[in-house]
Amino acid sequence: MLTVEEALNKILAGIEPLPTQTVPLREALGRTLAEDIAADIDLPPFDNSAVDGYAVRSQDIVGATEARPIALRTIADIHAGGLATERLSAGSAARIMTGAPLPTGADAVVMVEDTRQGPDQTVLITAESQREQHVRRAGEDVRRGGTVLRAGTRIRAAEVGLLATVGRTLVPVFRSATVAVVSTGDEVVEIVEGLAPRPGKIRNSNLYTLNALVREIGASVHSESHLPDDMAETITAFRAFSDPTHGADVIVTAGGVSVGDRDFIKPALEQLGTLELWRVAMKPGKPVAFGRIGRTLFFGLPGNPVSALVTFELFVRPALWRLSGIPLGQLARPEVLAMVTEPVSHTPGRREYVRAITTTNEGRFLTRPTGGQSSCNLHTLALANSLLIVPLDSPGLRMGNTATVLLL
């Protein structure tokens, strides 16, 4: 059996980002930049004031104090959006608003709080000022032509604002992956509000969970299907989902991936494409299949709801992010060290991901299991905000031990 790292490396080694496309800026949120972005203008674009006040020549106000203010002639009133047409000469000042262009000759701005109205178009300056104080020079943040964002950057609100600032209303991004989500099993029935499943049957929660997982991480759902335990139907469906024209980028199934005589996922994958790995030394989730059918990636996840969710997080999420252009080094969730506050039992042999609540106390992380760790118990996963990692060969963790925790 492969370790989790070996399996993930093997999966990611064969994945390249999808082709790029151009989207309007308003649709770029959550996507990944496909090209470096340069500033088309200086940022800020022109010398301007950082405060409301008076633009001055700093040498004119040396020694100004509240008790001995210095009077300057006000020769202009410059608003944001206006133009600074007058030139400051010795003894003059211009009233200026935040963001308004600095007049020629001025080398500092005095905040309005350090001024008083004087007689006859004058202003009394009550504090001296350093050169460049409250002045924002053109290009001081970024020079025209300088790179502001790198290819591979996930576009959040700050990136959206920065793209707008450099005039990019059309944004080059990687295409985001489409995923055919598939549940399997004769025991699984569609949910009808208000009706309990018949004896021996369980509700199809996996299709809803997979749909939510795909959307939550920014990919899109190609199709949702449930397959009975039937080889012919499984083959037909996988052919459609991997169709070169109408198929998905990725197929994700839940269930049917073990070795029972009604587990058709693995044989169907082997018949249509290639199985590249199967079985990982982890709990929950040992049976995990990865392979390809044509250009479509294939993930066969276990059918237990918790196993499906955890293996999606560990293997499918990084693969989908990689397809969407995120660099290899940025695919991991944050991991922290935390002190275990309740004992955690463990049978050596597989790395275990224990659903846990992790909190901070005076800057240190504390972690404890959320309860029953049966792989069908979604309740304890919903209560969790993290997965506590018990190493493969650990005999279990005691209170006070330090453990690595994956923050979700």
Added chain:
Amino acid sequence: MLTVEEALNKILAGIEPLPTQTVPLREALGRTLAEDIAADIDLPPFDNSAVDGYAVRSQDIVGATEARPIALRTIADIHAGGLATERLSAGSAARIMTGAPLPTGADAVVMVEDTRQGPDQTVLITAESQREQHVRRAGEDVRRGGTVLRAGTRIRAAEVGLLATVGRTLVPVFRSATVAVVSTGDEVVEIVEGLAPRPGKIRNSNLYTLNALVREIGASVHSESHLPDDMAETITAFRAFSDPTHGADVIVTAGGVSVGDRDFIKPALEQLGTLELWRVAMKPGKPVAFGRIGRTLFFGLPGNPVSALVTFELFVRPALWRLSGIPLGQLARPEVLAMVTEPVSHTPGRREYVRAITTTNEGRFLTRPTGGQSSCNLHTLALANSLLIVPLDSPGLRMGNTATVLLL
């Protein structure tokens, strides 16, 4: 001036969650549950097997080993989705698949790896088993009627799966807030791809940023508008955005909130509604207005792009989350203690939020500023993954100091 905490408490004190509504389960992702959710059936719904193997009576196989296996008659083959109609009597076993119902009389399941095919419809058991081993009892995760999710829970993928498991395809959630986003200022011009703004003008990045911020945190955009520096137009627009029938739940403006003679946000708010707070002892972002017009909440943020983003994160985001039903105690972003690896200068008087990159190294957090902290420099915010908090009265931070960091 209020501190950040005082301002936030004052804002949140007057906010109640919005009315509730019912949405289809597929649309519930990211919303907040408005009611406790109980299990309508036992979870799991019936006694079943956790593995592929043989259902047995544990007393029949005491002492079984690889060398001295115990033979049992195979009387049934139970698949997931099938029914267990046969009863196990002494010396008998039933082949059983993961998730299939446990037959009456069985009290354990032996994994298929601990069995061998025997002659004449028998199976050889090569390891003994504890009672209840690999058996999942009906209701062992959650009893019928037990609460599985609490009102106020944010619905992520695991919650979606759990709602499906208890048959809830219609989900009671809080309505999510609609936000009228507004940029202001005569200096601000619409972005035309390929065209640089005329002298003295800057591109309207704030409207894009606010739109992205609102959607990123799960609220929806009511409208997007740009207002010139004009009192009459500002009044007319705010009336429309706060219309009891067609208006928004929240108005968020950027710019025009200072005391210049062209800053119309505060006077317009005071004319139409009430100003409840203004100015917070923080940097970036001192001028922040909060108030109400009728039932519509009003946030006047500063116009500098970084100030707008940071004040949105600190004040508007918690308010929008509270409106969407998140409990008061769960509105904060995670804060950690980190070691400062580059000096941070600071002028006492306001709490400063410094754009920073925070990383982990051997379980400890390290943090450093991303560069120029001018409040119009979005570039250094886009590079950041966190905000390093410099206390109001701090003289600055030195290398090796410990600081609180807000993870974004």
